[in-house]
Amino acid sequence: MGEQLDNISPITEHTTLLEAKNLSHEFDYKLFENINFKVKTQESISIIGMSGSGKSTLLNILSSLLKPKSGEIIYNNKDLYELKKKELLNIRREDFGIIFQAHYLFRGFSASDNLKIATLLSQEEVDNELLKKLNIEFVLNQGVGELSGGQQQRLSIARVLTKKPKIIFADEPTGNLDKDTAQIVMDTLFDYIKKNDAALILVTHETDLANQCNKVYKLENLQLKELK
Ligand SMILES: Nc1ncnc2c1ncn2[C@@H]1O[C@H](COP(=O)(O)OP(=O)(O)OP(=O)(O)O)[C@@H](O)[C@H]1O
Numbered sequence: 001m002g003e004q005l006d007n008i009s010p011i012t013e014h015t016t017l018l019e020a021k022n023l024s025h026e027f028d029y030k031l032f033e034n035i036n037f038k039v040k041t042q043e044s045i046s047i048i049g050m051s052g053s054g055k056s057t058l059l060n061i062l063s064s065l066l067k068p069k070s071g072e073i074i075y076n077n078k079d080l081y082e083l084k085k086k087e088l089l090n091i092r093r094e095d096f097g098i099i100f101q102a103h104y105l106f107r108g109f110s111a112s113d114n115l116k117i118a119t120l121l122s123q124e125e126v127d128n129e130l131l132k133k134l135n136i137e138f139v140l141n142q143g144v145g146e147l148s149g150g151q152q153q154r155l156s157i158a159r160v161l162t163k164k165p166k167i168i169f170a171d172e173p174t175g176n177l178d179k180d181t182a183q184i185v186m187d188t189l190f191d192y193i194k195k196n197d198a199a200l201i202l203v204t205h206e207t208d209l210a211n212q213c214n215k216v217y218k219l220e221n222l223q224l225k226e227l228k
Contacts, residue, residue: 014040023071033222044200046210049219055203063169097165099173105144112140122163149176171203
């Protein structure tokens with residue numbers, strides 16, 4: 001009985017999914033210094049800041065793609081950059097949903113094949129409701145190269161969500177989209193994190209969209225300032 005109770009996690013309590021500790025990074029110049037922050041289940045966080053301030057670099061670091069000069073990214077009680085390569089790859093493949101400006105779709109394949117590849121990796125089903133919401137259900141048989149930029153972007157978002165990630169890292173996910181479609185994409189992401197107890201970390205220049213997140217941070221003067 002005791003054992004069973006230990007396995008039940010409280011649904012109402014939002015737990016920390018990812019934590020950044022004392023992060024610093026630089027390329028030709030210092031981008032940020034001793035940044036700390038946490039993201040919890042069902043939480044959406046946006047990061048804004050001037051062009052060149054280091055937003056995409058920060059997202060790359062948080063999403064396991066770039067080792068910081070110093071600091072830690074704690075996921076499942078471990079620093080991502082201390083993990084063995086295979087463990088890190090598994091987390092990236094299974095738990096992290098990375099939506100970046102370059103779509104990383106398989107261009108020689110149809111839209112539907114691209115989604116099926118995601119289901120093979122995750123054993124999840126393609127969610128037809130999601131495709132309808134994103135207004136791409138009618139392009140499934142087309143080759144990726146035949147899709148418009150905005151359709152490719154929405155397809156890559158659908159593909160990422162199909163594998164049911166715990167954390168979505170999105171860098172300008174609405175960059176190619178008109179205002180209404182951008183809102184549909186944001187609503188889809190917000191809906192996803194609620195239903196799946198996941199989290200969203202969003203980098204954007206669009207303050208309207210940034211402000212819809214639970215928390216808004218600005219990367220400025222080497223620091224991440226909490227605006228909301
Ligand atoms: N791999 C890299 N090697 C060297 N310099 C890099 C690398 N990646 C980014 N930079 C530099 O780091 C700085 C910050 O880039 P980053 O893309 O993180 O900024 P950003 O805030 O996302 O900008 P934008 O809003 O224009 O997309 C830039 O000066 C960029 O040239």
